[in-house]
Amino acid sequence: MSRKLPRSFYDRPTLEVARNLLGSFITFRTKQTSLSARIVEVEAYIGQDDPACHAARGLTKRNQVMFDQPGFSYIYFIYGMYHCFNIVTEREGFPAAVLLRAAEPIDGIESMRKRSPKGKVEQILSGPGKFCRSFGLTQDHSGMDLTGNTLYLTSGKGKPGRIVTTTRIGIKTGTELSYRFYLAESEAVSGTK
DNA sequence: TGAATGATGCGCT
DNA sequence: GCGCATCATTCAT
Numbered sequence: 001m002s003r004k005l006p007r008s009f010y011d012r013p014t015l016e017v018a019r020n021l022l023g024s025f026i027t028f029r030t031k032q033t034s035l036s037a038r039i040v041e042v043e044a045y046i047g048q049d050d051p052a053c054h055a056a057r058g059l060t061k062r063n064q065v066m067f068d069q070p071g072f073s074y075i076y077f078i079y080g081m082y083h084c085f086n087i088v089t090e091r092e093g094f095p096a097a098v099l100l101r102a103a104e105p106i107d108g109i110e111s112m113r114k115r116s117p118k119g120k121v122e123q124i125l126s127g128p129g130k131f132c133r134s135f136g137l138t139q140d141h142s143g144m145d146l147t148g149n150t151l152y153l154t155s156g157k158g159k160p161g162r163i164v165t166t167t168r169i170g171i172k173t174g175t176e177l178s179y180r181f182y183l184a185e186s187e188a189v190s191g192t193k
Numbered sequence: 194t195g196a197a198t199g200a201t202g203c204g205c206t
Numbered sequence: 207g208c209g210c211a212t213c214a215t216t217c218a219t
Contacts, residue, residue: 076203078203081213
């Protein structure tokens with residue numbers, strides 16, 4: 001049985017949270033469906049000293065939730081058509097989050113398919129934009145409490161597998177930091193064939 | 194099979 | 207205006 005991850009899980013150093021998120025499950029319940037997936041790839045964005053972190057230039061209306069309590073969602077709109085889903089970490093006042101980059105579909109695959117009709121099913125959540133599109137998450141879902149009953153995470157079962165650490169993808173600054181983590185055995189990791 | 198590029202809108206300088 | 211934590215398509219090898 002997997003248990004819902006409590007607030008204390010997120011209230012820790014971001015790199016630790018990021019690594020521990022691999023192999024855990026995310027569930028999103030709506031009136032129609034219940035979607036769930038196993039997390040296989042994440043990136044950390046940590047504080048005002050991390051140049052790639054949205055909070056690097058201080059608090060704004062958009063990144064507000066990163067400064068608030070851990071265990072909440074931070075979702076932003078990018079490139080005119082995609083969304084990225086983040087999990088806020090660390091104590092209130094310290095802005096940090098983990099970007100969910102890829103996951104393996106578990107439940108509600110039919111619904112994901114409707115939103116992402118093309119490509120292999122295993123890769124339907126393979127990338128931060130694809131994950132949000134397939135789950136139907138938008139900036140309207142930013143600031144949600146992840147310890148609630150609508151959008152929440154549960155612990156993984158057993159050992160997740162071998163974890164690979166690399167630098168982050170798709171950014172221009174902070175490229176020297178090894179803040180990306182993924183499960184070596186997964187077919188759903190982004191940026192691979 | 195890999196590199197280049199266009200789509201498209203919002204937040205911030 | 208510019209740039210962006212992306213992705214699908216196009217074009218070249």
